Amino acid sequence: MNSSLLHRIRNDRRKLLDFILSSSSGVKAASDDNIIDFDAISADYVLQCIQSAGGELDISKATSKQINASMFPTMMQSPSGDTFFLLSEPDSAGSPPRRAPPAVEANNNGHRDRLNSEASVSGHAFGDNHSYAVPSSSKSTKKTDALSLGLPALRTGLSDDDLRESAYEVLLSSVAFSGIAINSLENPKKDKGSRFLSGLKNRRDKKHTRSHSVGNQFEQIDTIRAQMQVSEAMDERIRQTLMQFSIRKPHVQVDIPQIAIELLSGIQQNDFLIERSYTHWRKRQANVLEELFSSVNYPEMQELGILLDKIRNPEEWNIIMTPAERAEVLLAIRQVASSLSSMGRSSNIQGSSYWNAGYHLNIRLYERLLFGVFDILDEGQLIEEHADYLKLVKLTWGTLGITQKMHDALYGWVLFQQFVETKEMPLLDQANLQVQKVLSTNYKEGNEEQFTYTIMCTNTENGTEIKLSLVQAIFRSINLWCDTRLQDYHLHFSEKPVFFRRLVSMDLVVGRHNTATFNEVKVKSSDASADAAAVRVRFYVKRSLEAALQRVEDTINLISKMEGKHPLALLASELRKIAERELSVFSPVLCQWRPDAGIFASVHLHQYYGERLVRSLLIKLKLCSRRFTSSSHSLISLVISVFAETIPRRYILF
Template sequence: MGTPFLLERYRRDRRNLLEFLFSEGLIRAPSRTSIDLAGLDLDSISADYVLDCLESGEEFDPSEATRRYFDGLKYPIMLNSSSTNSYYFVSEPEISGSPPRRAAPRLSSGMKITTNGTSSQVAKHDNLIGRDVGISGESRTKGVATADEPSRLLEDKDILSLGLPGLSTGISDDEIRETAYEVLLACLFCGGKVHFPEEMKKEKKTNFLKGLRSKREGLSSFPVPEDSHSDFLDIIRVQMEISEATNAFIRKGSRLSNLREMNEQIDVPCISLNLISVLYKLDFPSERLRMQWQRRQANILEELLGSVNMDSKMRETLQILLRKLRSIEEKVSDVYDGFFEILSLIKRYASKLSSMPGKYGFQSKAYYRTASYQFNIKLYEKLLYSVFDILEDGKILEEADEMLEVYEFTWSTLGITQKLHNVLYAWVLFQQFIKTGEFLLLKLAVLEMQKVLSHKNDEGTEEAYISSLICSVESYGSKRFLCLVDAIFFKIYLWCCYQLEDYHLHFAQEKSAIFGSVVNLAVLTQTTSADECAENKYFGSMAGNIPEWKLFHFFIVKSIQAAFKRACSLAENQSSVELKHPLAIVAHELKQVAEKEYTAFYPVLCQKYPKSGKLAFILLHLLYGERLKPFLEGLTHLSESVKEVLAASNTLELCLAHKLSSIYGDNVDSSATKYVHPYQISHYCAPLVLQWIHAQHDNILEWTKRAVEIEDWEPLSSQQRQAKSAVEVFRIVEETVDQFFSSNLPMDIIHLRSLLIGIVRSLEAYLLHIVNQQVDVTMLYPSTPALTRYAESIYPFMKKKFVQLTTLEEKMTFQLNTLTGPKLCVKLNTLHYIRDQLDTLEDTIKHSWNLVQSGFGLADYFSRISNGKSSVDVNVNLSACNGSVDELFALFDNVRRGAVTTSKMMLDFIGPRVIFWDMRDSFLFSLYRSSVNSARLEIFIPLLDQVLDRICDLIIDELRDQVVLKIFQASMDGFIWVLLDGGPSRAFSEADVPLMQEDLAMLKELFIANGQGLPFDVVEKEARLARQILDLFALKADTIIEMLVSASEQTAYHLKPTTGGRSCANDAQTLLRVLCHKKDGSASEFLKMHYQLPKSSDYDDIPSKEERTSTSPILSDIFRGAASGRRHPCDVGAAGRRRPTHPPPVPTFLSNSHCRQSQSPCA
């Protein structure tokens, strides 16, 4: 079953329930009498009132029940329960925003308060506001009342009332709708367009009604009815909400009447009188319905016949006849003659009036066209409203065009012309658009208005007739009498004015299409010049004398002013809540207004008023500037609130400049330049920004020192292996940079330079702290044992001599203990992180600065147009500025160089630290001690492997190979130290050389790591010196002696301890030490004869833990030379091997002198 028929069923069930309550005597009637259901319209009484009377036992008052019913239509539907009351919104609550924060308006003494406590005037205003919400969308300033004063348009009682003369009999809208349907059927029947058979097949009708909605939805599951006229009239009947019972007797009356036999023009009184004369009691479903219908016909006759200027006697006679007509309940035999006599008298009177001479060139029988035009217009409006779907008010039926063609048959009866039809249809479409917000209805209304304007009058006849249809409208505090067409134009224009005077409030950004149509509608209906509305206070000369320009100039000024006042009101309410300065909030709101103006409204307004953009954006700039100027003049320091205001003001000015520049360039009218006053934000904030940057210098430096002093040099995580202090420092730096650029304040290159200086100072302080924690690498090397010659001990229990060593200071030892391998890895990672972050920071600052530079051309835009200057070449200025900026970033190069230098220092330190300090017991003091077989390198390899694994886990991939290479170099130095300066306990025979060569190969394989470690050629290059020294131990002692003599001939020699800085295997010093550690009698005899070296068996060279380093000045010089990085020409492959600072001693057999045995082996 279709929805329209469900509505009819609900109404019928409601009537049945009410009839049951009254017929059972449950409702008390006045004066204990029974209630006359025949005289009671059950559709127009309040069910809530009936239930209240049933519950309380009060007497039933029909007039009160009717009043409560119509009052209830004005308010939302309520659901009353014991716990609470619920109601349904007419509009959607989610788009209504938060409740207003303003106090409720006071009720004036003149307002009539209804029973539910709501004034009728307030209800009317609510209805108007509800219509606005339908097209306006959600206001951006939620919860804040419009700051502007109430528009004078709202002072009208009803902006959408045409002001037609009122109906004296008070006929309701439902009665007018039913009368319109009767007139339509009568006109169609009289014109022979349709006929009404006495009996119609109900099943055919049922099929049509079921398929009514399906037809609109494109379905074809129901068969097409055979009687197309009947089906089409059923569509009209349903749309006009005429019940089947009412439709049945109206059709019967039209069929039985003699209207078709009349050869003259019919009118509404004629239709009513004919229906009264042919319909009887049995034709109506109930006596109550018959009495209602008869009273309605009497009211119609009184309305139409009583509107004539007649003497009092004739008027009194007519009223008596109509009163008798209302009182006759039935055409029974005793009153039958009296009924028709009354009816005959009324017909004669109506015929006399209709035969009066026509006016405005119309033929006779057209009297009622002009005498009762307001009633005819209301009837035609009801017909036009039927084209809207009763289930969806915003939709027009597919059959609308056919329906309008059918309604043309009523034109001659109701006095409608083509022009009147167009303007009334436009009015109906417009009202329905206001109600629903459906954009299509507005477009159709605009098209109908265009038809009205293009209509040509027929030699003045139609124009004279239309001019006689007078309406009374009120506007701007005065009453005007206009013809119907002008009244509709004027009312639509007033509504457009109300919307366009604050279009920022009434039109959401997504409603730009509706905005464009409203603008077109305002142009079409313009009946008042802008000069009559208000004086143009701002830029009045921009609009010139073009009326349309002046009109939109007025709209733009009013809307911008209203938006500005709303922003100020919003700022006052929210500043205490959001803890922001009101001017900052106002600037933010106005920026959104400007964006909305540029994207949504300007593309429409510029077509009607080319200068609309200039007016809107310059006016926004001016209004805010008037508020901002006193604030700027009182600035003394850069607090957070001041910073917010300056940033928001600068952003707003740049935004407005960008909008104006993108539209007009610098071509701004001279008439507007006098209103342009630049904010000059840079003038006020430049010293304050510099002061803020200097304060940030101290803040960053303090945080940097605090972070690095408490740093424990542990990795941040397994993925982030740098120190957390570096992350914290760059976080502070980045926050400062973000604050600097996000401040949206005007800045120049001086500010940027000051910012960079502060960053460089902090990072240099961080690097200096790392450098100060370092220890001289020479402190890591062990003291050199005494030079001895190999000799077997004859007395093994004889007391041996110990090496006297000098211990390190406690402070130096503590520093060395804190510089562990893992911590050194974290520091190296941190230094690399600093370089990477510095590059990223530089790119970020340059990018942000380029964005700032992009606004340089707009920064002085308002200054240029206020002075009448042309635009400058922004590209030239940007090029010069970019060159200066690149020079500024050279400051970062100092930090980069410092980080690289510190990294190199730590790389040179980490290898000796691991080999000569951390592993000195397991490697330097254990390898090959006493004998090679008992202390092979394979014992040391697993320990070194664990150290390398730990370091590779900590060091980042970019530095891994460098660190491992430094450890391998230190391993080679340690291996050479064991071979040449291992002390009295180390002596090697020729049979030991293959074993030591195997150990060297094992050590190299460890660092090559099957191709995953250091490259093979690099490892071979670094191990060349150790391999050459092992080759020397494989030679005979005599051969080595000859090599020593040959090497000594070139330079003068004296004894000197060796270090890992040896650069050549064939120099005299290396050869001498090979002889000292060679297990060979010839070598021992040579050393005894020419060097008087003591026997190795006389010394014990195992030092204690506290005596394994030396601070000897000589050793310091040697090790300092080892760390200096100088290379010797003969060192073709030993990267990292340094040449000793002094040559070896001269042999005694070459100098004919004997050197004394050294008494201090470590000196």
């Protein structure tokens, strides 16, 4: 099974379990205040509890069942037999072994009993080396190499889920420090039926409903929580900690290290139902700190790494160290963060505590926030509250070092990525508008504008490493994706030509700002003064026709043998289909930038068939008697001369 599909299935499984438990009044977890790790509990056990007239859900038992099930491959039962889903690739693994399987050992049950005991929630068996840990779900956002900005790699291996959860914490802290209450004792406990998910379902039947909870701050933040897929119990604890932090230190520009350290201080193991969840959460905070500290080349990074390793180690942090010792570790890290933050502020950007060297993490966090504008139940649609959502997201600019131009470019980039994933036309239109906005807006000249150009992305061009600014990297990635498909638009847009016009428009816009790709287009000197867009359109017509004709040529002989028809007759039929589609679907669009695009395509097809016809005649004539040799040369010369006279000289391709 494709790894990205597997990640998506796991993500959907978590959403469904959350919805089932929150909607079921007959089944309740052991403690409503604790966090449930939906990746670690058995869905079959949850459904059994619901079907057995409700009761209390034993999380420990659900976890044990899931760990036991993870020892075996996933199986789907069907009338034709059982289907197994393997994590390995069968093709690369080779044929199955021919030997007989080993005998089952007598002590196998004892091994499973020991495993069940190790799965106890109160135990400490969920360390780094646990061989039966349930794999975590992580959704990949980079679908292809072309959709990569070339940001520096994350040293600590933070997953997309880690980035999404950290981004939500940054957003909550930014909202709290802006003066907006994110937690209140008067705020009633949220309905376990999940008002937001109900609102999403109702939108299926009622498209023009009122904007969801525009005037209610708590419901706005709850909308964000649902979009960022954060559990209600964890969200409540984070809100309390960050709200207390903002009250203790008002009017302070908060940064990511302060947020991570404050959460590590305020959230303890007893706030988690499962120890493994607490360990993973703590490791994520330590990895975020290490990512930023290592980016600025802290001279005493080795000593700091020892402190961060103590946070990651569940045995040392939870058992060996006393609360006072843990507080000393966090205080030492806080002092380092404070000194680095004061030294490493981005130059003269007002109100920003962004570290220049940590931009690769900050931009990824901001991307995760922007992805929250897409409906979690219909990823091809924007949520109705997206305007209010973006207003709150903009509160993170000071923390993450985002400028207006960076926001506009990244939002267009996120919209385009989501279009590539869902193929929804409105997303492509929105992305196109954002690109046009970036190119047409006169951004305020100053330190912020200069700072945008200091963020560098690394890409490879013909084996050579090139450095691009963030905006240039976004335009280049969009351009490369469009360019690859437009060079064979007969293949990629044969079923959905409606995308063609929009993609050509976007490609030509971003292509003007991606000279590296444009330089690959080789044109003759007579075209040197032509408009850049017209030259590019001609290039696409030529490349796409060549690709389409190559596919025809690869199969024409086989089809000729199967159907008993002459290859030239079949070739003429296929070329007619290509010409009809070119002139009816593609040329009307391309003529906006190249008025003679249809003529150029027709000439190309005409010349292609003429060359094959002459070649066929030459082969036939060579089979004739020698006494007709002189006549054959005369005939060939006549055919070529007549054929050449029918084509305007400026369109002849040879």
